[in-house]
Amino acid sequence: MASYLRHPIRRISLLERRCYTAKSQPFDSIPAPKGLPLVGTLWDVIRAGGVSQIHRYIDDRHRQLGPIFREKLGHVEAVWLADPALYEQVFQKEGTCPRPMLPEPWLILNKKHAYKRGLFFMQGEEWLRYRKILSPLLLKTATLHRHIESFYDVADRLLDKWEHTENGLITHLEGDLYCYFVQVHILVLVNWLNQEFYMNRNFRIIKTKITCWASIGSARLTLLPPALAAKLNLDAWRCFEQSALSALQLANQLTQTCLEKLPPQDDNNEDDCIVSSLRQQKMVKSDIQRIVADLFLAAADTTSHTTQWVLYLLARHPEVQNKIFYEIELVQSSKQRIGDEWQHIPTIKGSVKEALRLYPVATFLTRIMQEQCTIGGYNIPPDTLMLMSAYTSGRDERYFWNAQDFIPERWNRHGPSNGGMVMDPFASLPFGHGRRGCIGRRLAESQMYILLYKAIPRFTFQAENHVKMIMRLLGTVDQPVQLRLRTRS
Numbered sequence: 026m027a028s029y030l031r032h033p034i035r036r037i038s039l040l041e042r043r044c045y046t047a048k049s050q051p052f053d054s055i056p057a058p059k060g061l062p063l064v065g066t067l068w069d070v071i072r073a074g075g076v077s078q079i080h081r082y083i084d085d086r087h088r089q090l091g092p093i094f095r096e097k098l099g100h101v102e103a104v105w106l107a108d109p110a111l112y113e114q115v116f117q118k119e120g121t122c123p124r125p126m127l128p129e130p131w132l133i134l135n136k137k138h139a140y141k142r143g144l145f146f147m148q149g150e151e152w153l154r155y156r157k158i159l160s161p162l163l164l165k166t167a168t169l170h171r172h173i174e175s176f177y178d179v180a181d182r183l184l185d186k187w188e189h190t191e192n193g194l195i196t197h198l199e200g201d202l203y204c205y206f207v208q209v210h211i212l213v214l215v216n217w218l219n220q221e222f223y224m225n226r227n228f229r230i231i232k233t234k235i236t237c238w239a240s241i242g243s244a245r246l247t248l249l250p251p252a253l254a255a256k257l258n259l260d261a262w263r264c265f266e267q268s269a270l271s272a273l274q275l276a277n278q279l280t281q282t283c284l285e286k287l288p289p290q291d292d293n294n295e296d297d298c299i300v301s302s303l304r305q306q307k308m309v310k311s312d313i314q315r316i317v318a319d320l321f322l323a324a325a326d327t328t329s330h331t332t333q334w335v336l337y338l339l340a341r342h343p344e345v346q347n348k349i350f351y352e353i354e355l356v357q358s359s360k361q362r363i364g365d366e367w368q369h370i371p372t373i374k375g376s377v378k379e380a381l382r383l384y385p386v387a388t389f390l391t392r393i394m395q396e397q398c399t400i401g402g403y404n405i406p407p408d409t410l411m412l413m414s415a416y417t418s419g420r421d422e423r424y425f426w427n428a429q430d431f432i433p434e435r436w437n438r439h440g441p442s443n444g445g446m447v448m449d450p451f452a453s454l455p456f457g458h459g460r461r462g463c464i465g466r467r468l469a470e471s472q473m474y475i476l477l478y479k480a481i482p483r484f485t486f487q488a489e490n491h492v493k494m495i496m497r498l499l500g501t502v503d504q505p506v507q508l509r510l511r512t513r514s
């Protein structure tokens with residue numbers, strides 16, 4: 026907050042917004058920091074705390090250089106944006122098959138090991154074809170509602186486990202949530218979950234280690250040209266390669282096991298789960314496998330880290346927990362219960378939105394412009410990488426009243442006290458936007474709402490420590506969150 030007040034990001038006037046499209050200055054005139062010969066601004070990054078603090082580093086740059094600047098970080102040159110009007114321009118010009126930035130270490134790895142990957146790694150016509158098949162399946166509410174009872178069941182098991190922790194202290198929140206979200210995604214994707222999986226504690230332990238290695242490995246790689254690191258087989262590359270291969274192997278094994286457990290193809294059973302729907306589309310098994318394996322990887326990390334932030338914020342705000350508790354009581358006492366009450370708790374929805382605004386797991390949205398265009402009044406050549414700084418715009422006072430504070434009510438459109446608390450919702454885009462926006466958004470939101478809907482009536486949460494955000498591929502906590510829970514009487 027203090028840093029914001031000292032150096033507010035320059036405001037973009039209405040006139041300037043209009044001018045963005047009217048005139049175009051050369052690319053080289055985009056503000057840029059002064060760097061040293063050869064190493065550029067590398068020392069600045071290291072001084073600021075390295076790649077794990079990159080969100081803060083970029084935040085400071087925006088205060089210094091404004092809502093648009095260009096900078097080469099490591100081997101990647103990009104134009105950085107922190108303004109909803111500029112985001113809008115990027116999405117307007119992203120084309121029919123938008124190109125996000127694919128992490129280079131993963132591209133090298135895919136090529137080296139001849140891995141064909143899922144939707145996120147696809148481009149052009151191939152991406153468009155699979156996206157058209159997957160979008161309606163993942164957005165279909167029937168797919169979700171079919172599993173509600175099972176979701177409740179998985180949530181109850183996690184909460185039962187928490188109820189029996191010693192002194193009510195949850196010490197492995199990240200691992201517990203990861204396991205929970207893998208289980209609910211298995212239900213949706215392959216409609217199979219049994220005792221064997223609940224018992225597979227190894228999965229959680231292995232995965233926790235893998236996430237950690239993969240993050241450390243690729244974080245170290247981002248300052249090194251990955252192609253060079255791979256060619257020289259440097260320690261950082263080997264670390265990344267080992268952990269990434271283990272993660273892929275695990276996701277593939279899981280998908281393979283799930284495919285084997287699936288009942289034989291039944292033409293009348295198309296809505297049962299995503300995999301059987303894909304089989305209905307006559308998709309070959311190897312394609313189903315790579316797509317579903319990548320969905321597991323994309324789904325479990327993002328939802329578990331976000332839920333960790335939500336629980337942490339709620340634990341710091343007992344008054345919000347109580348508000349949710351009373352909203353749930355109210356909905357449950359209503360005579361018009363229809364079984365989807367979990368969808369109608371405004372403070373749960375607001376809490377998830379606030380956690381994603383303050384701690385967006387996808388801290389930067391990326392697009393590679395395919396044609397020459399004008400953004401922010403500057404000429405942008407084809408193949409320029411645009412990085413949208415979600416962390417910075419989500420905490421900007423111009424778009425959110427008391428932007429540094431956790432205020433779930435600000436998102437309640439029908440509430441009495443939200444007037445003027447969200448000036449521009451486009452400044453917080455935690456699921457991205459446009460044609461390549463997150464395909465799992467509805468699924469992720471529902472699963473997070475259901476867990477909170479089950480948890481808050483049972484417990485109150487209290488945070489035993491303070492955590493900060495660091496980048497480990499995703500925006501996550503710098504140390505394990507220690508939650509103490511008490512059973513509500």
Ligand code: HEM
Nearest residue numbers: 145323324327328331387456457458461462463464465469
């Ligand atoms: C809190 C949870 C989640 C967050 C914050 C999140 C965020 C994002 C973001 C920011 C993108 C890039 C969007 C863009 O560039 O415009 C994305 C893409 C994607 N997400 Fe999610 N996601 C979440 C959960 C999920 C889940 C549950 C799934 C799968 C079931 C999923 C699957 C994907 C896939 C496949 C893509 C690539 C889409 C494409 O390229 O067409 N995500 N997500």
